[in-house]
Amino acid sequence: MKKEVFQIYLTMITASIRGKMEYKMTFLFMFFALLVYYAGHIGVVLVILTKFKTIAGWSLGEMAFLYGLMVFSQGLTSVFFSSMNEFETLVVNGEFDRLLVRPLNPLGQILSSKFEIISLANFTIGITALCFGSYYAGVEWTFAKALFLPAVLFGAVLIQGGVRLAVSAVCFWTVRNRSLVHTVVYSSKEMILYPVTIYKMWMQVFLTILFPLAFVNFYPSHYFLNRDGSDLLFHPVIQYLTPVVGVIVFTCAYALWRVGVNHYQSVGN
Amino acid sequence: MTREVRATDAEAEAVREFLTGSGLFENLYLKFAMKSFQKQLAYKFEYFIGVFNGLLFIFIFTSLWRAIYAGSESAEGSGFTSGSIIAYAIFAMIVRISMSMDDMSTIGKVRSGAISLDLIKPMNYFSMALSESIGQSMFHWFTRVVPILAVCLLMFDISLPVSAANYTLFIVAWVFGYFIMFMINFLFGLIAFWTIETFSFQLMKYGLFTLFAGGIVPIDFFPDWARPVVDFLPFKYVLYVPTALFIGHIGGAEALKLIAVQAFWVAGLGFTCWGMWGAAQRKLVVQGG
Numbered sequence: 251m252k253k254e255v256f257q258i259y260l261t262m263i264t265a266s267i268r269g270k271m272e273y274k275m276t277f278l279f280m281f282f283a284l285l286v287y288y289a290g291h292i293g294v295v296l297v298i299l300t301k302f303k304t305i306a307g308w309s310l311g312e313m314a315f316l317y318g319l320m321v322f323s324q325g326l327t328s329v330f331f332s333s334m335n336e337f338e339t340l341v342v343n344g345e346f347d348r349l350l351v352r353p354l355n356p357l358g359q360i361l362s363s364k365f366e367i368i369s370l371a372n373f374t375i376g377i378t379a380l381c382f383g384s385y386y387a388g389v390e391w392t393f394a395k396a397l398f399l400p401a402v403l404f405g406a407v408l409i410q411g412g413v414r415l416a417v418s419a420v421c422f423w424t425v426r427n428r429s430l431v432h433t434v435v436y437s438s439k440e441m442i443l444y445p446v447t448i449y450k451m452w453m454q455v456f457l458t459i460l461f462p463l464a465f466v467n468f469y470p471s472h473y474f475l476n477r478d479g480s481d482l483l484f485h486p487v488i489q490y491l492t493p494v495v496g497v498i499v500f501t502c503a504y505a506l507w508r509v510g511v512n513h514y515q516s517v518g519n
Numbered sequence: 520m521t522r523e524v525r526a527t528d529a530e531a532e533a534v535r536e537f538l539t540g541s542g543l544f545e546n547l548y549l550k551f552a553m554k555s556f557q558k559q560l561a562y563k564f565e566y567f568i569g570v571f572n573g574l575l576f577i578f579i580f581t582s583l584w585r586a587i588y589a590g591s592e593s594a595e596g597s598g599f600t601s602g603s604i605i606a607y608a609i610f611a612m613i614v615r616i617s618m619s620m621d622d623m624s625t626i627g628k629v630r631s632g633a634i635s636l637d638l639i640k641p642m643n644y645f646s647m648a649l650s651e652s653i654g655q656s657m658f659h660w661f662t663r664v665v666p667i668l669a670v671c672l673l674m675f676d677i678s679l680p681v682s683a684a685n686y687t688l689f690i691v692a693w694v695f696g697y698f699i700m701f702m703i704n705f706l707f708g709l710i711a712f713w714t715i716e717t718f719s720f721q722l723m724k725y726g727l728f729t730l731f732a733g734g735i736v737p738i739d740f741f742p743d744w745a746r747p748v749v750d751f752l753p754f755k756y757v758l759y760v761p762t763a764l765f766i767g768h769i770g771g772a773e774a775l776k777l778i779a780v781q782a783f784w785v786a787g788l789g790f791t792c793w794g795m796w797g798a799a800q801r802k803l804v805v806q807g808g
Contacts (some may be wrong), residue, residue, distance in 0.1 A: 283719035290726030429568035448586035
């Protein structure tokens, strides 16, 4: 990447952060509200675990680790990709045309236009859950695990970012994609809140190969938690594959996006 | 300025026409319900995704309970059997779908200034909003609840209750639950009259609903120390009570007691809505418009 291009992105990102920080109270209040919102989901899992001790063989500590990995990576994904969720508006209003005539990658322009700092709430909850989970599940942190964690987060962000990118690319053909965003981006999170072994076999295959969300938290957790992986459908090597899967998913999504951009016809207003 | 006057005139004209067309004044709210029903018909794709979403959640929660009950020996004695918990999960989700309503309507109107047009109309805003909401829900009943129910009856080992008592109790509890839900949404919507930032409040409301309404976990599973709080909050009367009465998990005197508490909440919230609506009107600031 050329130096001046990098400069432009940096300016756009700081502008977006400064814009958000203009309303400090709103930001703080939103932060608090998000904590309450997530507390609702955590509460549900806690009630279940207090009553039944385990979910598909996952204890409280392990469930917390699983959840922490999901919430943290989801927050990190939102930092870079939250603008994709409103991509429909750009296409419907014809604003995407404006991005095309600028001498800068249109995707880069969209991504740097909104840098979601409210993800701080996800990081707070995610780190707390990971620490709590490590402690209760007795994770032995080794140097290799400490190195692998950022790699997993990188892969998880690419998977979830790739999914958002692919869903946005649908707009080039259908113009609208709001309901699709709702199902694929928001509702699907609910699926990996729990270990995927609760699902029937075809669903586990689906979440591994076609819509590989299981790589976001479920498979890598096996490595960190030293789970033997005998309940897995696939070879245990799968627990190390998150970064690779991330690169594959994102490459495919980007390819689809490029085809979409070439296919794009302005709505004409 | 001229344009503004004309817009108001046209609006007044439309209202007058609307009133004459609807004959009796009571029919006005029925018309709002009908219009709202028709509006929903316009979005076909949204509709299919909505049905798909509902089935997806049912699929997730039934899988969850099946796994929990398979892995825990004490689970069968928890008040729900492995069969009845699946029925609970499915019907709780269906009740949730039947109650889905547009909780951003008032907020959107305050933000755009359209609320001022509703205020000059010779009618009660609360009743209008309620009729619109009922119209939407009737749409959800016919187009979402019925197909999702049909799919679930085929796919899962569940059956509809046979006793008329279950249906009677359910209908009463559902109506009361619906009013409670609507009024909570209405009150949260009124926040828009005081502050521009409303989404945070909505998020908190969703968080409270997820945990305390019993949509995912039946209230019975809460630890004893938490029960007084959960039982006091209005949320469980929205989803848990209608669902538990429908599947026959609760019956007899206990059911009637819960319905009485529901009625109490409906009255209390109704009174609060009335008071808050008065306060909100005095507070209204329309930006531009």
